[in-house]
Amino acid sequence: MKRSFTITVFTEDQTGLLSRVVGIFNRRNLNISSLTTSASSDESIHRFTIVVEVTEEMVIKLVAQLDKQVDVLKAFYYEDKDIVYQEIALYKVPIEVFSNGNQVEMMIRRHNARVLLIEPEFVVIEKTGHEYETEALLTELRQVGLYEFVRSGRVAIVKPMERLNSYLQEIEAGVES
Structure with a gap:
């Protein structure tokens, strides 16, 4: 069953990355309801907030595809109840x-x-x-x-603590080991 999901994609701030991110949705013939880009809490990291109406199975595949992109640090998806x-x-x-x-x-x-x-x-x-x-x-x-x-497009903050910070700390801990 299709539902609304908000995907946050954390990236390095690189030219051409927007077209690559949007291309993932275009290749799957998916409509983006809303798209905003901005700085994040870490000034070296850029944030995309994308709203799509898809099945949960499809959003899982989208996030996995986004994670594979060069210059994408991490992507997450949320239901409306998980964000402000x-x-x-x-x-x-x-x-x-x-x-x-x-x-x-x-x-x-x-x-x-x-x-x-x-x-x-x-x-x-x-x-x-x-x-x-x-x-x-x-x-x-x-x-x-x-x-x-x-x-404008949707701007969103997740209710749980920002998962990107936890993810980056895990990577740093793995590199130091």
């Missing part, structure tokens, strides 16, 4: 939507969003949360007027 995650969404709406009373202001408050920028022609609104939360605000803003919308 968020996305950020930005909405550009016409300034005129604020002239019809306080409907949009109340909408922003109800969704725990905030105004980032006010310009003569438009307003930029920010919302952080899970995808269903950013989608809910998107649906409402489309009804009053929307110029632009963009949502």
Whole structure:
């Protein structure tokens, strides 16, 4: 049965690595729902956070394939219950939507969003949360007027202590023996 999994891939920061990582998913004809890259807690290590909807058997194979890549230090996978995650969404709406009373202001408050920028022609609104939360605000803003919308990929922190640090300590202990 297909489920949502978040894969974290820890790598050295090397040019071309993103295309190799994404290529693993392309060769298996898998859609990536979300992809973000960033620094990690160790400044020499880069982190990919990838969300896919696959079977557990498939995610195990994906992680094993990722682990085999040169410059990949280690890959892990998690179910949603094992992580804390968020996305950020930005909405550009016409300034005129604020002239019809306080409907949009109340909408922003109800969704725990905030105004980032006010310009003569438009307003930029920010919302952080899970995808269903950013989608809910998107649906409402489309009804009053929307110029632009963009949502980031998932950023996630695992609930158990970071497994990468344990893995690196095991490697160092093995090298010293």
